[in-house]
Amino acid sequence: MTDAMPTAMQLRGLTKSFGAKRAVDGLDLAVPSGCLYGLVGPNGAGKTTTLSMATGLLRPDAGTAHVLDRDVWADPVAAKALMGVLPDGVRLFDRLSGRELLTYVGRLRRVPPADIASRSGELLEALGLAGDADTLVADYSAGMTKKIGLACALVHAPRLLVLDEPFEAVDPVSGEGIRAILRRYSRDGGTVVMSSHVMELVESLCDELAVVATGRVLASGPLDAVRGGLTLQQRFLELVGFHAGGEEGLAWLRSSSA
Numbered sequence: 187m188t189d190a191m192p193t194a195m196q197l198r199g200l201t202k203s204f205g206a207k208r209a210v211d212g213l214d215l216a217v218p219s220g221c222l223y224g225l226v227g228p229n230g231a232g233k234t235t236t237l238s239m240a241t242g243l244l245r246p247d248a249g250t251a252h253v254l255d256r257d258v259w260a261d262p263v264a265a266k267a268l269m270g271v272l273p274d275g276v277r278l279f280d281r282l283s284g285r286e287l288l289t290y291v292g293r294l295r296r297v298p299p300a301d302i303a304s305r306s307g308e309l310l311e312a313l314g315l316a317g318d319a320d321t322l323v324a325d326y327s328a329g330m331t332k333k334i335g336l337a338c339a340l341v342h343a344p345r346l347l348v349l350d351e352p353f354e355a356v357d358p359v360s361g362e363g364i365r366a367i368l369r370r371y372s373r374d375g376g377t378v379v380m381s382s383h384v385m386e387l388v389e390s391l392c393d394e395l396a397v398v399a400t401g402r403v404l405a406s407g408p409l410d411a412v413r414g415g416l417t418l419q420q421r422f423l424e425l426v427g428f429h430a431g432g433e434e435g436l437a438w439l440r441s442s443s444a
């Protein structure tokens with residue numbers, strides 16, 4: 187990382203409401219180039235909405251999003267060419283096999299055909315999908331679908347990867363494979379922004395992070411600075427507020443009352 191490198195992702199005052207619900211509330215974020223950046227927060231914190239606005243999938247009500255100095259909403263073609271995105275819950279063309287889907291995405295991204303073939307083979311192998319390369323994506327499990335989505339995000343060798351819950355539904359062996367891919371990608375100068383609920387994962391993988399709740403950043407920066415001597419789990423609970431109790435009203439769940 188050098189001072190000359192542009193900030194990989196810069197969000198300023200991002201805001202989005204759904205009806206009366208303010209999902210993202212003037213959110214600022216600066217992700218340095220070359221780092222593995224985690225976005226953590228409780229359910230409904232606004233992580234997916236933020237990443238959708240940052241990647242050109244959802245138009246903000248206010249604020250700006252830049253990736254590598256390109257304005258995502260003023261110059262979407264240039265900005266999107268620099269990014270690989272694994273969105274949450276977006277449908278893939280699932281009547282294609284894994285290999286066909288990668289070929290399709292590679293062609294859309296103008297990757298030369300010979301490179302698409304070799305990169306697809308390597309990605310399918312690295313993600314444990316080689317044996318299902320010719321199976322329809324519609325017949326993939328949730329974890330396999332996540333992995334082929336990640337392969338699609340990588341096939342054009344983007345400079346910035348934006349991943350919404352990349353480890354969700356993924357088994358531990360594949361998870362280790364994905365970590366290795368992301369570490370290598372970052373070592374080679376790529377930047378990763380990923381959301382996750384798994385604190386141990388963020389702690390072991392990410393250099394920097396932001397804790398988000400109710401659409402705002404509660405804390406951000408290098409991992410050790412955010413943790414402040416605690417585990418990330420402890421610091422997270424401290425920041426978002428842990429409400430113990432509430433289980434008193436569930437007495438009917440006791441199996442002995444059946």
Ligand SMILES: Nc1ncnc2c1ncn2[C@@H]1O[C@H](COP(=O)(O)OP(=O)(O)OP(=O)(O)O)[C@@H](O)[C@H]1O
Nearest residue numbers: 204207208209227228229230231232233234235236
């Ligand atoms: N399309 C939508 N229409 C209405 N409300 C929405 C929509 N998308 C998100 N929201 C609301 O915006 C808030 C933020 O949602 P978002 O999906 O961004 O949170 P999240 O941090 O990604 O949550 P999770 O960790 O549960 O995936 C929530 O209150 C959610 O109900």
